[in-house]
Amino acid sequence: MEQRYEGTPQAAIRLEGRRLIRSDVTNDWGLRLQWEVRRNGQVVATINARPDVAYEHSDTAPGEYSVVLQMWHYINYAKNPAGEFTASRFDNISNVVTYRI
């Protein structure tokens, strides 16, 4: 029996100073939940968001930061020769917040 995933996960995130706060996830698939942090459009960190609803990114390099909550979306376990998934992927499940340093 292939694992089935019900619904579409969604959450809301907000910024308090530089501290990120997330809501609970509705339709939570229970898979990897992570903060994806970009600086000037480049991914600089992916942090496990399960342990806590709050996170503060410690990087203080100047730039435009954007953060979104992502969850692993399992479609199948197929991978390419380099070992990367070909169909399964991380999906954005929240709004995006930005701040500038």
Added chain:
Amino acid sequence: MLNIGNEKVSLCSGLTRRSFLQVGVAGMAGMWLPDLMKLEAQGSVDGSRARIKNCITIFLVGSPGHLDTWDLKPQAPSEVRGKYNPIRTNVNGIQICEHFPLMARKMDKIALIRSLHHRTGATHENGQRWMMTGHDFNADAVKPHTGSVISRVFGPKSELPANVILPGPIGNTGAGNFHGQTAGYIGSAHEPFFLGADPAAPNFRVGDLEVPAGMSASRLDARRELLGQLDQLQRRTESRTTQTHDSSYDRAFRLLTSQRARDAFDLNLEPARLRDRYGRNTFGQSCLMARRLIEGGVRYVTVNHFDTVFGQTCWDMHADGGGLNNTYLDYERHLCPQFDWAFTALLDDLEQKGLLQETVVAVLSEFGRTPRLNGRGGRDHYPNAWTNFLAGGNIRGGQVIGSTDRIGSRPHDNPIEPPQVLASIYHGMGINLDTTTMPGPGERPIRLVEAEPIRQLF
């Protein structure tokens, strides 16, 4: 195999939901009360002193690598220690993999057994049979699943069967059909009840357990009479010791007609937020259903995390590039988070319902994985050492039992074998293993399991 109309009904390899309802449970009402009363009278079972009344077993089909999960060796060479870092838990001195952050906060409730091993071949089925039955395989005398033994000793507490396996039986894991999830020689009355449906499916409805629309009371009674005749036929095919005292299908029909029993299977009665907390996936919703079934009176629930090791994400991390291509990426994105989320939800939920103290939660698997990474970055089967764990009931959490050597290749101290784990569950449920026997093949009385409980657990 019996055929009822167009329906094939398995008699020796587990009952499906549908066949359970159609064939009944071969006189479920008849056997256990005399067994329990007799055992209590002779002092073999003291249910009043047992703090474990129920058991939920989560079976991690495929088997996690112990060095990547609950027995990390950060000082070992890189080809041994693997990719992950250990994190601290809420118990001083106990560390586990970084991908179990929620479990790490509950280590005070969990007893890790890090020195498990078995001495038979490294097939999934060998490990499954050891951990499901406590016995090595013997095709002439198929050993009963632990839940079937509990069914035989204690019987049901309600309209629900005593032994349920979710969401379905283990299927193809490579080397045969005997996975240890049948009642074996103790008879079909104690076969596990397989849900046989996906509780995370949008169209999953407890209506599957309802009387079909348009079936009148008289037709139901007629079917009951027919099934009673089939029961007589089945009883004639079983030995005297596995026969039931009655030929009643009352329990099957009570399940069919009991609102309480149907409600136990109805996840729509749970708050959406709690369903989210378990994870909206087959495994998470099966864990939630396990709690509902325990609450409804089932004594022993097994949740199979996956039913095969082929062609899908599971714990069997060979990284072979083909049909067994699970890798570290599957572990960190899928398997560890999914387990961490559902397992901790189950512990929290049982505790909030007041059920944790009387329900042991056993997380079991077939074996460990090779200490050295293979050439593709995976790990292969390894029965010489692995880690499983228990929580709840009268299990003393916050401890590690046994250890492995510096590369996780062998037990270093307090080696533990699978029958000892099952003996511990039986012991915790108030069963005296020295005086409680089962009718084995040829009606010869045999012990439930040839092992002593792990005293350190209690």
